[in-house]
Amino acid sequence: MPPRPSIAIQSRPWTCPSCRHYSVTLPTQAVGPEHPRYIPFPSPPQQTSTPRKWMKGILPVPRSVFARKRGKDVASDDLIERSTPDASTEPAFPEGSREAWRTKVAEQRKRNLREGLRELKERQVRSTSNARARQGRVQRERDEMVARPEREDERLTAPSHGLDLKELFGPLQDPDRAQRLATKKANQAAFLAARSAARASSLHTLYSHARNFITTPAQLDASIEKAFGSNEEPVTFGLDNGTGAGPESVWNLGAPLSVQDMLNRANGGRRRGGGALESAGQTVEINRERVKRIAEALTGGVMDEKRERDGGRGF
Known part of the structure; x- marks a missing residue:
């Protein structure tokens, strides 16, 4: 099998940092057409919220450090002193020996435990007091808003109002009912009388004008002959008052x-x-x-x- 040819690697020539040219191309123009930011668009005035970072796995429920055990507070000074007692006698171990180091480490561990429990207790008391103060402030603000009187614009635009339902659906107080009904009856009687008079007047007018109505074929023929004349003697509009001497035009009458x-x-x-x-x-x-x-x-x-x-x- 013949040996494989070597691949030539082109090395980038070295350039002086002070002589290096910087690009003036905008970042949005330095991407390809397939990039979402290839076309620039203005950012909205209100930015969206930062997405919540998803944490994989399940974290265990943290243990309460200051949970009461058998009715006693774990962070009390009595239990702290009992849990981290001091040595009854000062052992005389040589400097740099293993026993001296273990004694020093034990004392350091007791001191860290006492300081850690006290600091955690202080932080718990401080966070609890802050939470209670914040809860009390929110409750007071809520009570103040609940007890605050209704605004005028809300009262005027409310779909319902604080009316007493018993007074609303009960009998209406109307002391002027009899007078109002009498006035309405008088108005109704006057209206009926005026309508009856108008109908009588219309009937009388119709009866008076009925004498000129054409109701028979003979009356229709007589009206046509009076307006247009007969075939033998048609009505003309001449200058000699209908004798036919002038032109037949209605403008001859003026x-x-x-x-x-x-x-x-x-x-x-x-x-x-x-x-x-x-x-x-x-x-x-x-x-x-x-x-x-x-x-x-x-x-x-x-x-x-x-x-x-x-x-x-x-x-």
Whole structure:
């Protein structure tokens, strides 16, 4: 088997630190398109909370150092002194011997145990007092908030209010009930009377106008012949008052009344192009309409034109 060729390794040339060039490329531009931060976006004003670090495994429940044992406090001075008694006699061991070292280590262990128990006891008392103070402060704040009166905006926007249910669902106190019912009955009677009068007036008006209603084919034929004439003698709009000498146009009878002519007629003036006789006739017509409205208001009924021309005689 022939030997494998050696692989040439290119070594990076050494560069002086003072002559090294630093890159000015932004970190977001130094990543590829597949990186999530390839496109820069502004950070939100409120950062998200730091995710909780997951600890693998299960930690044992810590043992209570100051749990009472047989009704006694483990961290009491009596039990500490009894657990770490001092030597009754001072042994005379040579310096640097094993017995002297063991004695020194035992004394150090007793001293550490006493100091550790006292410091732990102080820390427990301090943490307990802080917790109780914090709990008391929170309880006082809660009691103050519960006893605080309701705010005005909450009272005005509350869906319910503090009404007495017995007073709410009990009999209503209404001392003016009889007077209010009498007023309502009077108003209802007046309304019914006004409606009845209006219906009677409408029926009377309908009866008065019914004389001109077309109800039969003969009346329809007569109305058509009166308006348009017959085939032999049609109605024309000539200059010689319907004789047919002029052109058949409705404009031969004159232009219709304009708005200004209507205003002049209402104000008692003359029509444009009209004389004194025409103005007098218009005044008589206006006075006749006014007298008609006054008579209708006095009699309570509608007066038709035929009855008025007949001098007030019946139908």
